[in-house]
Amino acid sequence: MNFAALTLPCYITVAALLSIGLYGVISKSNLMKIFISLSIMETGVNLLLITIGYIPGGTAPIENANFAKYVDPLPQALVLTAIVIGLSVTALAIAVLISYYQKNGTLEYKEGMKW
Amino acid sequence: MILVIIAWVMALLAIVAAIYAVETKDLLSSAIAMGIASLVVSIMFLVLQAPDVAITEASIGAALTMAVFVYAIGKTRRWEE
């Protein structure tokens, strides 16, 4: 295996979180459970982006006189805004779900149901 | 060396929490398990030398996302089907 020793558990966590979230989205019929699975998948994708930018032996990308190797700063700048956007889109979806419940009286999703 | 052991323990905790969040029929326990998974992933961010992202994920994923879900479950039903 040609991994660094620290990235192997992180890659396994990413693949597991994405698979478990995908199973939750496909096979559940309660809408709140589908949103929880979507949020788990977003966490997994953010972890994947930061694991790609890791360099073994490097430190945090803040200027320091004692270290010579730094970790890649570009994926961290991308994930910093992606986390906040994930929360706001989840909150908007939950607001739509609450007004859907007040109109129909149930949270289930069945085939052939009218919106 | 100790960082590798911490990473393996956090990976195991995250997988167990995610499986429990998808399988249980109690929606409140499912939301809390999702918060635990986000907190554990935030510790993995710190092991991967990314302190800004760790602060953001700890305060948003573990506190605010869980609060949004718990308030929404209080307005609709708690038990599935």
Place this chain on the structure above:
Amino acid sequence: MRRYAGIAVALLFFAFSISIFIQLIPYDSYEGSAYHYKNPINGSVANESVPSHYIKETRNETGAVNAVTAIVVEYRGFDTLGEVTVLFTAATGVSFLLYQLHKKMQRREANLITKEGSKIVLPFALLTGAYIFIHGHLTPGGGFPGGSVIASGFLLMLLAYPKFFVNEKRLSYIESISGSIFVIIGLLGLLLATSFLQNFIPVGKPGYLFSAGIIPLIYIAIGFKVGSELSSIVQKLKEVEE
């Protein structure tokens, strides 16, 4: 039936992802030739990679010590403007969908430790959040974590007291004025320098609080905006209809 199909698809996806992640070798450093950009049209190779340029030139060009902060505000500042727009749209959508004319308060009270403890924790949470977004160019953090910590402090007060609500008009004023300050700083860059969101304040000595050009000003605006927006989103979900 759907459950077994879901398990099969999830296992296939897990095996597919692991077989791709095995081939990703972490680099020893980004100075080598594998990170360099190769032009697909005429095949010429650049002589410096992008992360190496950002790590080496951040201290001289922008005066900030934190490389991630300088990338979010100075080098790729236009994407931050788009992200602020997405946050604003989501908060407006939540306020529009959950509009209630007559509100009533919830009846359940918290226990004694939560009530007395949250009164002590709230000023420290606000102070920590303000410290994080003011020192964005020197220490890890910036505008987005600082705003989240402020919103978490308000969430603790919302959970402990059933009658506590932040004044909505003040939140909406703070949010609008902070967003406008961000765009006005960009337009000042267009007037006084050459392009939108260009640095027009002289870069001071790196490592001091009053340095790094427009980075502290923009992060103060973003910190106020994110904090007030997340507080108003969580507070809208708490109100119960009469």
